Amino acid sequence: MSANETYDVIVAGSGAAGALAALRAVELGLSVLIIEKAHKYGGTSATSGGVMWIPNNQLTPNDDSREKTLTYIDSLLRGDVQRDRLEAFLDQAPEMAKFLVSLGVPLVQAAWPDYFQDAPEARADRSVLCDTFDGRQLSDKQFVAMR
Ligand SMILES: Cc1cc2nc3c(=O)[nH]c(=O)nc-3n(C[C@H](O)[C@H](O)[C@H](O)COP(=O)(O)OP(=O)(O)OC[C@H]3O[C@@H](n4cnc5c(N)ncnc54)[C@H](O)[C@@H]3O)c2cc1C
Numbered sequence: 001m002s003a004n005e006t007y008d009v010i011v012a013g014s015g016a017a018g019a020l021a022a023l024r025a026v027e028l029g030l031s032v033l034i035i036e037k038a039h040k041y042g043g044t045s046a047t048s049g050g051v052m053w054i055p056n057n058q059l060t061p062n063d064d065s066r067e068k069t070l071t072y073i074d075s076l077l078r079g080d081v082q083r084d085r086l087e088a089f090l091d092q093a094p095e096m097a098k099f100l101v102s103l104g105v106p107l108v109q110a111a112w113p114d115y116f117q118d119a120p121e122a123r124a125d126r127s128v129l130c131d132t133f134d135g136r137q138l139s140d141k142q143f144v145a146m147r
Contacts (some may be wrong), residue, residue: 015043106131
């Protein structure tokens with residue numbers, strides 16, 4: 001990288017949030033640079049359990065919905081919450097899963113129940129994992145997105 005290089009988007013941090021933002025920007029045709037301060041890619045995300053709670057994910061046909069998820073969450077909330085952020089999560093998390101699947105990321109439903117099984121509309125199909133895959137199958141394009 002030289003001082004003269006320019007990018008449409010510069011992402012600070014290569015964890016799940018940064019990597020996904022970068023991937024989306026690349027898919028939208030933007031040039032992207034990820035800057036990582038650590039000596040390895042991946043941040044905390046790379047050492048996490050990797051279980052994503054994505055309600056209404058529809059990875060397999062099911063009758064979950066935004067409304068049912070809201071009932072579940074609302075029954076557990078205590079105190080103030082930023083409603084717009086909560087609703088943005090409910091709307092965008094399933095879209096994010098669809099986006100990754102459209103790129104060939106092998107997301108699978110995890111046999112992982114919601115933590116509060118006695119709460120209304122608790123389910124066991126809202127957690128998602130990325131299946132194991134052979135990293136050698138990654139194309140140059142996918143690799144460039146991570147550089
Ligand atoms: C053991 C463990 C297990 C977990 N399991 C789960 C789980 O199963 N499900 C779940 O939902 N959550 C889990 N979590 C929590 C989850 O891992 C984090 O909430 C998530 O990874 C945060 O992602 P992120 O992209 O925001 O941050 P990170 O993955 O931490 O990425 C941030 C990156 O930014 C870099 N960075 C920071 N500042 C700068 C800078 N100024 N310039 C350049 N780079 C910078 C950091 O070095 C890092 O690489 C777990 C956490 C731990 C510790």
